[in-house]
Amino acid sequence: MTIQAEAPKSAQPQLPHAGERKWQDYFTFNTDHKVIGIQYLVTSFAFFSIGGVMADVLRTELRTPASDFISPELYNQVLTLHGTIMIFLWIVPAGAGFANYLIPLMIGARDMAFPKMNAMAFWMVPPAGILLVLSILVEAPQSGWTSYPPLSLMTGKVGEGIWILTLLILGTSSILGGINFFTTIIKMRVPSMKLTSMPLFCWAMLSTSALILIGTPVLAGALLLLGFDLIAGTNFFNPTGGGDPVVYQHMFWFYSHPAVYIMILPLFGAISEIIPVHSRKPIFGYLAIAYSSLAISFLGLIVWAHHMFTSGTPAWLRMFFMITTMVIAVPTGIKVFSWLATMWGGKIALNSAMLFAMGFVGEFVIGGISGVMVASVPFDIHVHDTYFIVAHMHYVLFGGSVFGIYAAIYHWYPKMTGRMMNEPLGIAHFTLTLVGTNLTFMPMHALGMQGMNRRVAMYDPQFQSLNEICTAGAYVLAVSTLPFFVNAIWSWSKGVPAGDNPWNALTLEWQTTSPPAIENFETLPVLTGGPYDYGVEDFPDDMLPPLTSPELQPDSSAFS
Template identity: 45%
Template sequence: METAPKRTNYLNADYGIRSWLLTLDHKRIGILYLISITLMFLLGSLFAVLIRLELLTPAGDFVQADTYNKLFTMHGIVMIFFFLVPSIPAVLGNFLLPLMIGARDLAFPRLNLMSWYVYMVGGIFTLWAIITGGVDTGWTFYTPYSTTASHSNVLMTAVGIFITGFSSILTGLNFIVTIHTMRAPGLTWFRLPLFVWAHYATSLIMILGTPVVAITIFLVGIERAFGLGIFDPALGGDPILFQHLFWFYSHPAVYIMILPSMGVISEIITCFARKRIFGYEFIAVSSLAIAVFGFLVWGHHMFTSSQSVYAAMIFSILSFAVAIPSAVKVFNWTATLYKGSISFEAPMLFAMGFIGLFTIGGLTGLFLASLGLDVHVHDTYFVVAHFHYIMVGGALMGYLGAIHFWWPKMTGRMYSEWAAKVSAVLVFVGFNLTFFPQFVLGYLGMPRRYHAYPDEFQVLNVMSTTGASILGLGYLVPLCYLTWSLWRGPLASANPWKAAGLEWTTPSPPPTENFETTPVVEEEAYTYPLKEAEVV
């Protein structure tokens, strides 16, 4: 076993639990988030396992109906609010943004630590709600079911999500101020890595959208607790109003989950193709376009809700429009490979997997934007398949790619390349086997959130559960070899992938102050091929 040379870095600068819980170092806070969201991911996955086991047979025989309803609700809540939304921004964004822009830390280190505590408090409320009986409203909390009909822990869960939202808002605020004010000399906007652009766009959505969902959940809470009529027609309210407010945040929230992944893909593809990014400005601006247009398409979740046909048409045409910037990104990544010098280390496999799965997810999004077609597939497994392709196939693939790409930087250790490649293949194959049959199920008409289902849907559900087993294995393997690498992995150099970017110019793991001297940037991003001097 190799031992680390006695160089001070952010991991060995200080020891003890206090040094972690009171740290103001963005890198350590990133690690705190990494541990927290990994635990949440395991919990959300456990719910998914139970859901897939129930769906092996048409009869509702594995768990009771109420239990099943709580399982899919808690799977959604844990995975979305406590894993996917914070995943890349709070772990990798936190860790990398200052390193990528040549800064010492984020603009507000105390606020950064506070956002982790806020996340934890929200998480504890939600976990408490789960332990003391769970919640069964679906992660969407549709009224009036959530306010008057449900007998589960709606209030406690709402409080948890309300609180956690502030963690997002604070992180977004911190990122925006940091990117505006703390870039290294010479690092102009159009020299920024696309990862930074993606996080800028994500942060905009976080600070503009999250307050709306916080207000909405607050309104659900007071209608439920005090019978104040807002959404329940029996109290003079309007249940459709809830859907407008909810989706005004929750559609853009999808972009909170996917935009950071898109940023990751631009970093990985350029590195392993040894190429400059194709169409830098178009990728950068398309992130902003997605953030802006993403706020104008919420009504496409409501095509069957009896909203006006003309409103539906506006939402439909805008939903088609928002697909274009995503398509532009995919084309640019593809073009980046042209005349490259491509190698296939694990991060690259995850990135290529992302392109495949995200493309399928994006194209099937068009089906749902199409009014006449959405009426049929709305609230069926087609929708379930589509958003898993985006949020798991896309966002989670990007997250895994990012973890593998920057793991040496974060920990100073290399993992087993062979095991990582196996994991990438398992995830890709398992994912497709799990979710592709669900497109077919959806068009056949199987509604989502069904505890029991007609016999003719069983074959496809068995395929899906089989795929989920492979997918689960694909997620467990990295957990093992990455943990293993912390103690037994070979030491990583400052730049093991020979990648461009300021974060690779500082040692792995970086010192607490990130850079010994403030770097000066004289070139645009992705200056591949690297000059010999730059390869540390």
């Protein structure tokens, strides 16, 4: 996918906003997709830190069976905030950040389809997040991130009201973002780029935005009714007044199961970009990966009741949802095997981006396998609401999404800032994260099988030794973020200049300057090859991508 400056210079209008990006721009209602992308990413990392501190507070409390560090009420509040923040203010906005930054660059557009709406969507996130975090000062929500009624109607109106309002704002933001991604990918590709020649990240975002657009509004409907129950005293979900709490569960999971894919699909896409670049091989099974994203997106919409096997769901319905849930393992497996086949026989560069990408594959597979286990009704009834579920979802969301986000940061940081990240610090970060993740979450499988309930501050003393391991792991994870934050902040101004294309990658975002100019491309690129044509034999010499400043290539680059 190299570029040719076909159009004569004179035919191009002067770039209207030519000039340097000022740091102040990042604090304004700026409509440049690159500014918005970085705003999303920095904001989400800030909330990641807050949610991370909360996680360590929870783990400190759980080090001993008694309630000795914080009160049980505060534990419930921190637990609810940790879940809500990590999902809606960390992983979802981080995915939106990468999508905003990368989609226009990857498809050769100058911006998103609706730049003002894009900025509006971002600026809904910080106020909603701050509102949610500050609720701990008055009365935080206590009913978990799922907020099941009737519990959520009994644990304090203020906190629950704040929770509903926060989610409505974040949901609206997410929908506006989804409209933008969808329209941009469908309508704004360079004329020579067919759907089947766009980078796989765009396929993943196409599937993600479809899920956002179909699922999130249903959650909004559920929150609307829950809000009426909470504030106006109606009884939609309150059994004491003739309501049906299971209807809330259906509506909630109709969004919140697809939300799992909203959180993982963008990173599937990012990993599909990172692995071929650092393995110097064409992606294995381009179409299979592309269509499996669509398949995951479709199947993801018809599996939601597997969260409700213990909610009095009739047997025939359980059977349907058990089968659809297990079928999802097929498209996911296609992706995993395609990534492995891409690496097979490749010239792998073991740099931080690739290490995290490989870590992603390994850790995600553990979460995927425990996912197939809990899809089975009898096993799920045994482990429902235990730490086995906590282990499963953290392997998917931490071992999967968070590893993916780290990999994507290491991979695209040179493009975003024009500077390389420090490799030794990156490798230290990877090692600590890998050890910390498995130390924290692996023992939880055993705890769950033995019957330790989740969401409770106190537990049976027989579980203490394994819980101490989990808590130690959580501290390792806290420490693991230090080399990352030091690296990210230090490299921004002091890192080795990266040049335009430090990885010798072929996708379009690498064919412009680093960081890209304000409207991305001086002349719009024309595609002459596929996005993953690495090491293809009949690749003519004059079509090799420009090797900018080869002496500045990092040691990890396969071309150095």
